[in-house]
Structure formats: C-alpha cells, structure tokens
Amino acid sequence: MWNGWPLSRILLLFTGAAFLMISLQVTMYHYRQNFRHWAMYGPVFGGPLLGLLTIALAFYNVPVLRSITGVMLLVGIALGVAGGYLHFNGIGERVGGYGEAQNFLVGPPLTLPLMVTALSILGLIALYWRPTI
Template identity: 50%
Template sequence: MNWTGWPLERVVFLFVGLAFLAVWVQVTLSHYRQNFHHKAMWSPVISSPIYSLAAIWIAISRPDWLLSVFVFLMWFGVLTGTAGFYYHFHGVGLRVGGYSMRNFLVGPPVLMPMMYIAISVLGLIAYYWR
C-alpha cells in the first residue's frame, strides 16, 4: 500500500472507517450491557461495521459503485444517529429525577449518537468535497 501522495479525501475515508470501527465496539458493549431492551439498539450495532468496511474499502481501492452506496449509508447513519439522540435523551428523562445532571452522568450517553452523526457527516463531506 503506497501512502505517499494520498489525497486528503482518501485519508478522511480511512479515518471514517476506523472511527466507525471504534464506535462499533463502544456501542456494542453499551447496548449489550442494557440487554438490547429496545429493538432500535441493534441498528448501530449492525450498521457500524458495514459503514467501517465500506469506508476502508473506498480508501484502499475506491470503486465507483461503492461510492454511491456509501453516500446512502452515511445519510442513513445521520438518521440512525438522530433517532439514537432522541432515544438517549428521552431515556435520561425516564430515570428517577428526570433531566437532572446526575441522570445525564449515569443514564444513556446523550453525546454518543451525536458522535455517530458527526462521523457520518464527515463521510458525507469526504464524498461531496471533490
């Protein structure tokens, strides 16, 4: 693999792939800890490694057909992250004490779905910035 002369776009695709891989580990552990009590918890667990593989594949060989699939996947990632933010924020409010600082600290991590959205948007930026 020749890293010399890689354009920024290619490096960003690689970063997005590695970031989704790290997010996948975290989200899988967190949702497993909660016994997947809501079916929506499966969405980031299943989709994150798919996003990761697609982004890394694009960084390495850049097939045109995969770029079209990738942009769809990243928009789906934005939607998944948005739904996750709603569920996490709502989950904090369901805890005893409602939307208190303590519940934001020990309840579902409200910022994690925002990270999911941010990585998806970075993937979209890499796609559209050409």
C-alpha cells in the same frame, strides 16, 4: 505509503476506523442494557458496516461502492439523530428525569449517537470533497 494520497482518501480511512471503534463501544453499552429497545440493533450492525464500507472505499474507489457508501452514510446520519432523540428520552425516563444531573452521567450517553452523526457527515464530506486548487 501516504505520499500522493488526497485528503479525502485519508479522511475516509480515518472515518472507517473511527466507526469501527465507536461501534465496539456502542455494542458494549447496548449489550449491557440487554438490547431493551429494538432500535439498539441499528448502530450495532450499521456502525461496523459503515466502517468497513468507508475503509474499503479508501482503497477501492469504484462507483458502485461510492454509491452504496453514500446512501449508508445518510442512513448513519438518521441513526445518529434517532439515537440522540432516544438517548435524550432515556435520560428523562430515569428517576428524577432531566432535573437530576446524575442522570446525564449514568444514563444513556447523549453524545455517542451524535458522534455517529458527526462521523457520517465527515464521511460524506470526504466522499464528495472536490478541492478547488
């Protein structure tokens, strides 16, 4: 099945699966916090959408799907950066703020939104990858 698949197609499939897995974790974390901030809904709905779009694109390479996925991956970058900012501020709002190392362990996970950014960038690389060989 994998014979003949270009690297970009495999990366799109991996990116989609990773988005779906991370979205499950994000949903559990935000549900645990009772969606206290309206921005918590962004990755809960955007993550699975990005996952499904990139997986669909791995199997059906049509121009309209490529365009929609490209725009949504840019939105994913923005969601990840905004989430990183909000999570960093959330750590500072805990008792003891940034000076308390425990806040980085039990507060909002700082790396999870940055993973959304990294996966979105990986998806864009896979989407626009043109091998020179």
